[in-house]
Amino acid sequence: MDKTVEISRRGLLKAGALGGMLVVGFQWSGKARAAAMPASLAPNAFVRIASDNSVTIIAKHLEMGQGSYTGLATILAEELDADWRQVMVEAAPADAKRYNNLMWGPTQGTGGSSAMANSWKQLRQAGATARAMLVAAAAQQWQVPAAEIAVAQGKLSHASGKQASFGDLAALAATMEVPKEPKLKDPKDFKLIGKQKLPRKDSKDKITGRAQFTQDVNLPGMLTAVVAHPPRFGAKLKSFDATTAKQVKGVVEVVAIPSGVAVLAHGFWAAKKGRDALKLEWDETAAVPQGTPELVAQYRALLDQPGAVASKTGDVVGAFKGAAKVLKADYYFPYLAHAAMEPLNCVMRQDKDGVEVWNGEQMQTVDQAMIASVFGIKPEQVSINMLYAGGSFGRRANPASDYPMECAHIVKATAGRHPVKLVWTREDDMRGGYYRPLYLHRVEVALDAGGQLLGWRQRVVGQSIMTGTPFEAFGVKDGVDATSVEGASDLPYAVANLQVDLHSPRLGVPVLWWRSVGHTHTGYAVETMIDEAAKAAGRDPVAYRLALLDKHPRHAGVLKLVAEKAGWNQPLKAGKKGEKRGRGVAVVESFGTFVAEVAEVTVRPDGSYKVVRVVCAVDCGIAINPDVIRAQMEGGIGFGLSAAMHSAITLKAGAVEQSNFHDYPVLRIGEMPRIEVHILPSDAAPRGVGEPGVPPIAPAVANAIAAATGKRLYDLPFKLS
Amino acid sequence: MLKLSINGKTHEVDADADTPLLWVLRDELGYTGTKYGCGMALCGACAVLLNGQPTRSCSLPVSAVGKGKVTTIEGISGAPARAVQAAWQKLDVVQCGYCQSGQIVAATALLAQKPKPTNADIDAAMSGNVCRCATYHRIRAAIHEASAIMAGKASDKLEA
Numbered sequence: 001m002d003k004t005v006e007i008s009r010r011g012l013l014k015a016g017a018l019g020g021m022l023v024v025g026f027q028w029s030g031k032a033r034a035a036a037m038p039a040s041l042a043p044n045a046f047v048r049i050a051s052d053n054s055v056t057i058i059a060k061h062l063e064m065g066q067g068s069y070t071g072l073a074t075i076l077a078e079e080l081d082a083d084w085r086q087v088m089v090e091a092a093p094a095d096a097k098r099y100n101n102l103m104w105g106p107t108q109g110t111g112g113s114s115a116m117a118n119s120w121k122q123l124r125q126a127g128a129t130a131r132a133m134l135v136a137a138a139a140q141q142w143q144v145p146a147a148e149i150a151v152a153q154g155k156l157s158h159a160s161g162k163q164a165s166f167g168d169l170a171a172l173a174a175t176m177e178v179p180k181e182p183k184l185k186d187p188k189d190f191k192l193i194g195k196q197k198l199p200r201k202d203s204k205d206k207i208t209g210r211a212q213f214t215q216d217v218n219l220p221g222m223l224t225a226v227v228a229h230p231p232r233f234g235a236k237l238k239s240f241d242a243t244t245a246k247q248v249k250g251v252v253e254v255v256a257i258p259s260g261v262a263v264l265a266h267g268f269w270a271a272k273k274g275r276d277a278l279k280l281e282w283d284e285t286a287a288v289p290q291g292t293p294e295l296v297a298q299y300r301a302l303l304d305q306p307g308a309v310a311s312k313t314g315d316v317v318g319a320f321k322g323a324a325k326v327l328k329a330d331y332y333f334p335y336l337a338h339a340a341m342e343p344l345n346c347v348m349r350q351d352k353d354g355v356e357v358w359n360g361e362q363m364q365t366v367d368q369a370m371i372a373s374v375f376g377i378k379p380e381q382v383s384i385n386m387l388y389a390g391g392s393f394g395r396r397a398n399p400a401s402d403y404p405m406e407c408a409h410i411v412k413a414t415a416g417r418h419p420v421k422l423v424w425t426r427e428d429d430m431r432g433g434y435y436r437p438l439y440l441h442r443v444e445v446a447l448d449a450g451g452q453l454l455g456w457r458q459r460v461v462g463q464s465i466m467t468g469t470p471f472e473a474f475g476v477k478d479g480v481d482a483t484s485v486e487g488a489s490d491l492p493y494a495v496a497n498l499q500v501d502l503h504s505p506r507l508g509v510p511v512l513w514w515r516s517v518g519h520t521h522t523g524y525a526v527e528t529m530i531d532e533a534a535k536a537a538g539r540d541p542v543a544y545r546l547a548l549l550d551k552h553p554r555h556a557g558v559l560k561l562v563a564e565k566a567g568w569n570q571p572l573k574a575g576k577k578g579e580k581r582g583r584g585v586a587v588v589e590s591f592g593t594f595v596a597e598v599a600e601v602t603v604r605p606d607g608s609y610k611v612v613r614v615v616c617a618v619d620c621g622i623a624i625n626p627d628v629i630r631a632q633m634e635g636g637i638g639f640g641l642s643a644a645m646h647s648a649i650t651l652k653a654g655a656v657e658q659s660n661f662h663d664y665p666v667l668r669i670g671e672m673p674r675i676e677v678h679i680l681p682s683d684a685a686p687r688g689v690g691e692p693g694v695p696p697i698a699p700a701v702a703n704a705i706a707a708a709t710g711k712r713l714y715d716l717p718f719k720l721s
Numbered sequence: 722m723l724k725l726s727i728n729g730k731t732h733e734v735d736a737d738a739d740t741p742l743l744w745v746l747r748d749e750l751g752y753t754g755t756k757y758g759c760g761m762a763l764c765g766a767c768a769v770l771l772n773g774q775p776t777r778s779c780s781l782p783v784s785a786v787g788k789g790k791v792t793t794i795e796g797i798s799g800a801p802a803r804a805v806q807a808a809w810q811k812l813d814v815v816q817c818g819y820c821q822s823g824q825i826v827a828a829t830a831l832l833a834q835k836p837k838p839t840n841a842d843i844d845a846a847m848s849g850n851v852c853r854c855a856t857y858h859r860i861r862a863a864i865h866e867a868s869a870i871m872a873g874k875a876s877d878k879l880e881a
Contacts, residue, residue: 208794
């Protein structure tokens with residue numbers, strides 16, 4: 001985002017003693033260092049080693065299922081040579097200076113599959129620093145040269161037989177000089193990173209029901225708030241009558257807030273009954289008028305008109321004039337809700353010092369500033385207690401901070417009389433907006449007589465996610481939101497003549513990033529069309545792609561690996577009588593990670609189908625936790641299958657038609673394929689895995705269905721019969 | 722006042738008869754391991770055992786519980802439950818974890834009835850439990866692992 005990143009990485013180290021604890025951390029700027037020096041015992045740190053021998057790693061990123069706590073702990077524990085069993089993870093407070101995402105500039109947040117990538121050097125240095133200070137302490141205590149001291153699995157030792165635990169030396173180590181450039185390990189010496197199975201740090205609490213989510217917070221005197229929202233996007237409250245609502249047992253207060261009317265009660269059930277008993281009148285004059293059919297018609301018209309140019313090389317018009325064959329297809333991608341298992345919620349309490357928040361958030365410091373603006377206080381007066389999020393997939397990374405702001409308005413409207421737990425029902429969550437935008441694509445491909453790619457023209461129509469947010473400044477250039485065209489504007493396949501353009505209609509339906517963002521649709525359009533091109537050329541889909549990926553060896557690497565592991569060159573086993581079987585492939589790079597997937601599909605005589613097996617190959621650079629990487633590929637494939645097979649949000653006159661899992665179906669266990677994940681060994685710096693498993697699955701399945709039936713699918717979710 | 726048997730303990734609660742058991746468990750009694758996901762018995766996050774049968778607490782009025790014995794994630798015990806939790810930990814099934822109390826309750830009920838379930842048994846018994854992280858692949862494997870644990874082929878102890 002800005003140059004802060006580079007400057008920050010050269011930040012100075014500091015340390016201080018806190019009780020028997022060694023505290024190590026980074027100071028990011030001279031000004032901040034000066035201000036923070038007297039407060040050197042403050043927890044602006046990534047690791048804390050206590051005399052009880054516990055190693056606490058402070059996580060600046062949200063754990064929403066993607067394994068960030070385990071990954072962050074692995075990086076630091078590796079350089080520290082800690083015993084995995086002594087390592088605990090604690091959530092960092094919100095602080096843009098100490099805990100910013102180094103890939104985002106001065107913002108703390110989790111997204112874009114960046115947690116490992118931006119923490120890699122930072123946490124290795126933090127761990128190595130702590131290790132060096134423990135070694136220095138042992139050297140002093142034992143009167144031996146530091147170079148003769150070994151550290152392994154949380155123990156320091158010397159050939160003389162002397163031994164100590166981290167806890168034994170923590171207090172003395174805190175008085176040692178902080179090394180400016182601690183020596184990092186040679187990757188060949190890694191003992192934790194890349195090892196097959198380090199148990200997740202959040203596993204036990206999540207299988208015993210003890211893990212704390214926002215939904216589980218219960219503060220003394222707390223009331224639960226359920227809010228009546230407008231029935232259509234853009235509608236506003238005209239008037240309300242709370243007489244009946246207030247008669248519901250347990251209802252304490254009813255207040256109007258900018259986003260609707262909040263009913264506060266003792267417990268969720270009373271609050272919901274109260275909310276449902278409200279008599280509401282809405283001003284719908286500014287409401288979104290269109291339904292999905294009208295929007296699609298409007299977008300289709302735009303497909304015929306040139307848009308803002310996102311990418312242009314060569315002479316596309318000339319390429320199409322000279323083409324022996326032209327392929328053309330229009331694609332439809334619906335709005336999608338994130339529909340995380342934990343419906344949106346937020347807990348907030350106001351006191352004389354400021355506001356305290358309990359939540360699992362992807363953008364702590366954005367939310368912090370937005371909440372502060374409601375109360376007219378400083379961001380640092382808003383403290384955030386980070387809890388696990390029960391999924392998010394981008395939804396809790398909202399630049400508009402919609403649900404934390406709503407909670408803040410409720411607390412403000414009730415003058416801070418009660419701590420408030422805002423709870424959205426599933427229906428509120430599904431109808432609350434901030435969807436993956438609806439997109440149409442038109443892709444046209446020019447081929448020569450031999451089937452070689454001459455030209456590629458792609459037009460994208462859909463709302464911009466970044467326009468109107470603080471991210472617009474760096475994410476939108478010349479009318480092009482990079483997240484609308486990523487994966488197409490930087491098409492990996494070699495083609496001399498490429499043009500990608502974009503229409504970004506403005507509309508009052510709130511939109512947001514949804515696990516893998518632009519790649520959710522560009523990956524589909526590109527990977528199904530290149531498959532059509534291969535077919536038109538009479539070539540094998542893997543070989544055709546490989547021939548166009550000379551300049552993209554990492555795409556080629558995962559493609560070759562997945563083909564080998566899937567047995568691509570062996571015939572697919574036949575199905576039962578009447579069944580058609582097919583195999584399809586797709587490869588997509590997103591967020592610096594390369595993933596190829598092969599899907600095997602069985603299509604039954606009645607047109608129903610099953611994805612039987614998926615083989616996945618991933619190159620995410622150095623594999624920090626192979627088992628977490630496998631889990632994210634498995635989960636990403638399942639998440640992508642929900643969208644491919646089932647899910648769509650549709651509108652009728654600006655009102656959402658779906659409400660819960662019966663009309664917004666998602667993948668269930670019986671539809672989950674067998675999955676095999678293969679990790680390509682790499683010594684490149686690690687990148688993320690939370691999102692990149694998603695984009696290839698829908699096109700791989702579509703290509704498999706086409707291989708089985710000859711039918712190409714251009715609309716999502718798929719309809720075969 | 723209603724008397725409820727939860728995890729072997731009797732609780733007296735003052736709740737409207739139509740209040741779903743889920744909200745009595747969570748808001749009145751502090752058993753927050755049982756989760757709210759959909760409120761319509763569509764997702765299984767709220768699953769508890771009622772007399773050993775997996776039951777959707779979000780859609781069961783508390784007045785209908787009567788003398789039934791309710792077991793939540795905090796109270797599950799016995800060989801199938803221990804095996805399921807040990808298998809879940811061994812295979813690191815969880816991701817966000819929000820649905821997992823319900824998954825574990827459902828898997829426990831399955832194994833109590835069918836100690837050696839097939840994939841088809843698993844898909845049938847677990848199809849009411851949604852996981853948006855799509856940990857299904859590991860849920861299936863973990864139920865087979867739990868079955869092996871129950872047969873004495875591996876330990877049912879949880880790691881610290």
